[in-house]
Amino acid sequence: MDLKKKVGILFQPKIQAAGDLAEQLAKVVGDLGASVWVCSSWEEERAKEQVPGTELIISLGGDGTILRAARIANPASVPILGVNLGRIGFMTELSAEDALNQVPAFVRGEGRVEERAMLQVELSSTMDDSPFYALNDVVVARGERCRLIRVKATVDGELVTTYKCDGVILATATGSTGYSLAAGGPILHPLTKDILLQPIAAHLSLGIALVLPADATVELEVSTTHQATLSVDGQIEVPLSDGAVVRAKRSPHVTRLVRAQRPALSYGTLTQRLEKRE
Numbered sequence: 001m002d003l004k005k006k007v008g009i010l011f012q013p014k015i016q017a018a019g020d021l022a023e024q025l026a027k028v029v030g031d032l033g034a035s036v037w038v039c040s041s042w043e044e045e046r047a048k049e050q051v052p053g054t055e056l057i058i059s060l061g062g063d064g065t066i067l068r069a070a071r072i073a074n075p076a077s078v079p080i081l082g083v084n085l086g087r088i089g090f091m092t093e094l095s096a097e098d099a100l101n102q103v104p105a106f107v108r109g110e111g112r113v114e115e116r117a118m119l120q121v122e123l124s125s126t127m128d129d130s131p132f133y134a135l136n137d138v139v140v141a142r143g144e145r146c147r148l149i150r151v152k153a154t155v156d157g158e159l160v161t162t163y164k165c166d167g168v169i170l171a172t173a174t175g176s177t178g179y180s181l182a183a184g185g186p187i188l189h190p191l192t193k194d195i196l197l198q199p200i201a202a203h204l205s206l207g208i209a210l211v212l213p214a215d216a217t218v219e220l221e222v223s224t225t226h227q228a229t230l231s232v233d234g235q236i237e238v239p240l241s242d243g244a245v246v247r248a249k250r251s252p253h254v255t256r257l258v259r260a261q262r263p264a265l266s267y268g269t270l271t272q273r274l275e276k277r278e
Contacts, residue, residue, distance in 0.1 A: 012061030062086020141167025
């Protein structure tokens with residue numbers, strides 16, 4: 001079969017097996033007649049140059065590699081097929097052992113596409129007004145000094161509270177199984193577009209998570225005598241000073257994950273993967 005299709009392969013450079021599998025998959029996909037590009041997931045700008053015309057991105061690593069793939073794939077929202085070479089792999093679809101046999105079917109167009117909501121984040125204190133995009137979460141937190149910060153949270157212009165805390169997490173449904181869960185937040189169905197507002201170690205202030213509607217706009221204003229930090233998907237970090245305002249809302253872009261012909265991640269499967277953390 002000669003497929004007139006362009007396929008990208010992103011691999012986690014710190015995992016030797018991921019690099020080896022990338023080479024093997026490039027040959028398998030190339031033998032189908034598709035054109036293939038291969039790039040380290042850490043070289044995001046180089047990978048983005050290859051995205052135009054790409055119809056599928058294969059991510060080799062864990063969930064962190066998919067987070068990078070999501071930024072690379074957008075704004076085109078190129079579908080991503082995740083192959084797990086990490087520990088848990090909430091977002092991945094295939095195991096490394098199955099990849100060589102099963103990837104050709106997905107390249108030929110089998111399976112379905114699952115859309116995951118993302119966050120769009122703007123920061124008032126930067127000269128560059130380009131937004132950040134997060135598939136998992138956005139965190140406003142204290143820096144290296146072990147002291148509380150104050151974060152005034154407003155939703156659609158209405159004051160919610162001023163948290164005295166280690167930080168505040170804004171998470172998507174996808175991110176609800178990550179840092180937000182560790183901080184005591186609920187698990188959302190992966191396809192919902194709701195937004196979680198979750199404080200971290202709140203002191204004498206509201207300590208529970210709030211589930212916000214999909215169209216909510218959240219502003220987090222930082223009050224601190226020492227440096228705080230904005231973290232985007234745990235991979236991009238920006239220093240925050242006193243008075244900085246982080247504004248977040250649902251992104252117009254989505255991450256599209258390629259799945260087999262079955263429902264989204266079941267609660268039974270979710271439980272099994274959570275138990276792997278122990």
